[in-house]
Amino acid sequence: MASSRPSYARIKEYLLSEIESGAYVAGDRIPAENALATQFGVSRMTANKAIRDLVQKGLLVRRVGSGTFVSQRKSESSLFDIRNIADEIRLRGGEHSSQIIALKEVAASEEVAVFLGVRTGTRVFYSEIVHRENGVAIQLERRHVNPKLAPDYLQQDFERQTPNAILVARYPVTDVENSVEAMLPSDEEAALLEMSPSDACLLVVRRTWSGELLISYTQLLHPGKRYKLNASRNT
Amino acid sequence: MASSRPSYARIKEYLLSEIESGAYVAGDRIPAENALATQFGVSRMTANKAIRDLVQKGLLVRRVGSGTFVSQRKSESSLFDIRNIADEIRLRGGEHSSQIIALKEVAASEEVAVFLGVRTGTRVFYSEIVHRENGVAIQLERRHVNPKLAPDYLQQDFERQTPNAILVARYPVTDVENSVEAMLPSDEEAALLEMSPSDACLLVVRRTWSGELLISYTQLLHPGKRYKLNASRNT
DNA sequence: TAGTGGTCTAGACCACCCC
DNA sequence: GGGTGGTCTAGACCACTAA
Numbered sequence: 379m380a381s382s383r384p385s386y387a388r389i390k391e392y393l394l395s396e397i398e399s400g401a402y403v404a405g406d407r408i409p410a411e412n413a414l415a416t417q418f419g420v421s422r423m424t425a426n427k428a429i430r431d432l433v434q435k436g437l438l439v440r441r442v443g444s445g446t447f448v449s450q451r452k453s454e455s456s457l458f459d460i461r462n463i464a465d466e467i468r469l470r471g472g473e474h475s476s477q478i479i480a481l482k483e484v485a486a487s488e489e490v491a492v493f494l495g496v497r498t499g500t501r502v503f504y505s506e507i508v509h510r511e512n513g514v515a516i517q518l519e520r521r522h523v524n525p526k527l528a529p530d531y532l533q534q535d536f537e538r539q540t541p542n543a544i545l546v547a548r549y550p551v552t553d554v555e556n557s558v559e560a561m562l563p564s565d566e567e568a569a570l571l572e573m574s575p576s577d578a579c580l581l582v583v584r585r586t587w588s589g590e591l592l593i594s595y596t597q598l599l600h601p602g603k604r605y606k607l608n609a610s611r612n613t
Numbered sequence: 614m615a616s617s618r619p620s621y622a623r624i625k626e627y628l629l630s631e632i633e634s635g636a637y638v639a640g641d642r643i644p645a646e647n648a649l650a651t652q653f654g655v656s657r658m659t660a661n662k663a664i665r666d667l668v669q670k671g672l673l674v675r676r677v678g679s680g681t682f683v684s685q686r687k688s689e690s691s692l693f694d695i696r697n698i699a700d701e702i703r704l705r706g707g708e709h710s711s712q713i714i715a716l717k718e719v720a721a722s723e724e725v726a727v728f729l730g731v732r733t734g735t736r737v738f739y740s741e742i743v744h745r746e747n748g749v750a751i752q753l754e755r756r757h758v759n760p761k762l763a764p765d766y767l768q769q770d771f772e773r774q775t776p777n778a779i780l781v782a783r784y785p786v787t788d789v790e791n792s793v794e795a796m797l798p799s800d801e802e803a804a805l806l807e808m809s810p811s812d813a814c815l816l817v818v819r820r821t822w823s824g825e826l827l828i829s830y831t832q833l834l835h836p837g838k839r840y841k842l843n844a845s846r847n848t
Numbered sequence: 849t850a851g852t853g854g855t856c857t858a859g860a861c862c863a864c865c866c867c
Numbered sequence: 868g869g870g871t872g873g874t875c876t877a878g879a880c881c882a883c884t885a886a
Contacts, residue, residue, distance in 0.1 A: 384874060410852060421876045423658075426853085434669065442853045443884030497865090560795035560815035560837030578813035578837070580795035602795030602813070619855060645871060656857045661872085677872045678865030 385420045389428035392418075397437065397448055407445040408438065462542035463509045463517050463598075472511040478536055479518075479570060480506040483525070490522050493585060493595040503531045505541055508570055515571045518599040527593055541594075549588035557583045558607065563599065571601050578602035620655045624663035627653075632672065632683055642680040643673065697777035698744045698752055707746040713771055714753075714805060715741040718760070725757050728820060728830040738766045740776055743805055750806045753834040762828055776829075784823035792818045793842065798834065806836050813837035 396402045409417065414425040429446055432438045440446045467474040484504045491498040502522050509517040521541050523531050527549065534544050559581050568575035582598040631637045644652070649660040664681055667673045675681045702709040719739045726733040737757050744752040756776050758766050762784065769779045794816050803810035817833040 386874080412852085421878085423877090424875060427874080429853095440853065441884080442882070443851080445852060445884095556843070558793055558815070558842040559840070560813040560835070562811075562813050562837075576797075576811060578795040578797050580793070580815075600795070602797075605794070607793040608791070621855080647871085656859085658858090659856060662855080664872095675872065676865080677863070678870080680865095680871060 385418065386424050386428040386431070389414055389418050389420070389425055390431055393428065393432060394437075402448050404448050406448045408448065410445065462540045462546075463519070464540050464543070467509075467511045467516075473513075475510045475513070476537055476540065477508040477510065478505075479508060480504065481532055481536065483532070484522075486522070490595060493583075494522055494524055495592045496524060501525060503528070505532075505536065507536060507541070509540075514604065515573075516600060516604050518567060518570050519596065520599075521594055521596040523594045524592065527588075527591055541596075545586070545593055549591065549593055554587075555585045559583075560602070567599055571599065573601040573603070580605055580607070582607070620653065621659050621663040621666070624649055624653050624655070624660055625666060628663065628667060629672075637683045639683050641683045643683065645680065697775045697781070698754070699775050699778070702744075702746045702751075708748075710745045710748070711772055711775065712743040712745065713740075714743060715739065716767055716771065718767065719757075721757070725830060728818075729757055729759055730827045731759060736760060738763070740767075740771065742771060742776070744775075749839065750808070751835060751839050753802060753805050754831060755834075756829055756831040758829045759827065762823075762826055776831075780821070780828055784826065784828055789822075790820045794818075795837070802834060806834065808836040808838070815840055815842065817842070 393402075393408060396408075402408060408414075408429075411422050411425045411429065414428070415422045418425065429438060429440070433440060433446075437449055438446050439449050464474040464476075482504055483501050486494060486496055486498060486500045486502045488498050490502065491500065494502060496502065503525050505519070505521045505523070507519045507521075508515050509519060519541065523541075523545070525531065528545060531541075531544070534541075536544075560578055561581050563571065563573065563575055563577075563579045565575050567579070568577075571579075573579075580600045580602055582600070584596045584598065586593045586596075628637075628643060631643075637643060643664075646657050646660045646664065649663070650657045653660065664673060664675070668675055668681075672684055673681050674684045699709040699711075717739055718736050721729060721731055721733055721735045721737045723733050725737065726735065729737060731737065738760050740754070740756045740758070742754045742756075743750050744754060754776065758776075758780070760766065763780060766776075766779070769776075771779075795813050796816050798806065798808065798810055798812075798814045800810050802814070803812075806814075808814075815835045815837055817835070819831045819833060821828045821831075
């Protein structure tokens with residue numbers, strides 16, 4: 379069925395488009411819950427849900443007795459953006475190369491299933507690639523992809539295009555979630571990254587969405603001595 | 614009236630205390646919305662609100678058709694947030710404590726001078742504090758502050774307020790620059806963080822500005838096993 | 849005083865998961 | 868099939884803000 383989408387999603391989209399188009403700018407007051415409820419023919423609680431979600435994203439702020447306003451926040455950093463590693467390396471003037479370690483279909487483990495939003499045991503695509511800058515290994519990329527969203531994922535030429543570039547070309551990425559932690563590599567991971575197993579690694583776990591579709595769940599492991607993340611924020 | 618506290622607050626407190634006391638541990642399923650609603654004599658939507666808040670804090674995760682579970686997440690923080698560690702911890706329902714390691718005036722080393730934008734050898738303020746969540750060390754904060762911008766920095770009560778809060782109160786932070794890397798701690802650092810020197814650490818190097826003024830240069834060292842950074846982007 | 853968000857009710861239907 | 872969370876309704880009272 380085409381439209382089983384929740385009602386509050388329509389209201390969120392409306393508000394987002396008004397903000398994006400500039401109809402509402404930072405500091406502007408948006409319509410009250412009651413007004414939105416009437417306008418969209420829903421109950422106040424439903425309008426409330428839409429607003430609540432946008433507040434959580436940081437796009438709106440609420441003041442009791444006063445109203446709901448477009449937040450002042452400006453754009454966030456770009457280095458946590460979806461830039462793919464190949465572009466990043468080229469941007470620094472380095473030469474990027476890919477070494478394909480594995481390329482297959484696997485049954486989703488519980489961990490992967492949870493993160494990818496599928497049932498445990500579902501067949502998912504898996505790629506494992508070592509990325510090098512001027513021949514030096516700087517990233518081990520392990521990616522799980524929902525096969526429903528990219529049925530021919532495994533047939534791509536990963537020597538020429540990174541998984542990221544392939545997926546982005548197909549689905550515009552709208553949401554990214556990253557987490558960053560430090561850990562020690564396993565012996566196998568250290569060998570693939572050509573580093574000492576007793577040195578620290580930086581692990582980035584990344585999920586990307588295109589609208590409501592969760593596209594992929596990726597682990598990016600970097601040798602601590604050869605890689606650093608940057609992020610700035612301007613208010 | 615005496616008790617103007619919302620009903621959902623009682624439910625939140627109940628769940629928090631059950632989690633903190635260990636009655637529910639990571640992975641456990643908590644009572645369903647209907648059960649909580651009955652137990653506390655409220656409507657389901659009110660129980661929902663309590664759970665929703667705890668999900669947002671990251672303490673619970675929900676799975677449709679299955680239940681609501683205690684999350685197993687590590688301590689987290691957002692890269693783009695200038696929120697101070699104490700608020701972060703309290704937001705998760707934890708208890709924050711500070712242990713002052715050093716508080717003094719030092720001559721800026723070359724590294725510090727470069728990052729802080731002063732001449733080498735200039736006297737700068739230096740604070741070194743271990744932050745704990747429920748008694749567990751999760752951050753070693755080393756901060757260099759330009760004395761011209763906060764002449765009474767060293768006279769503050771760092772047991773009660775974090776350096777961040779003190780500086781933010783004085784200067785609204787407009788720009789933040791972070792870099793993140795993984796490394797092994799020195800023996801001294803490991804001792805302060807009560808961790809093994811052979812385990813990985815997450816190092817965040819942060820500079821904050823207020824307008825054109827560079828306020829401080831800070832190193833935040835975290836045990837890899839107890840801390841994780843988060844960064845999301847929504848379009 | 850009129851409008852706003854904060855909270856709350858007592859129901860309801862649905863998709864999904866697990867048995 | 869029975870339980871779970873996701874969504875939704877059509878009302879309500881309150882504290883707060885602003886005019």
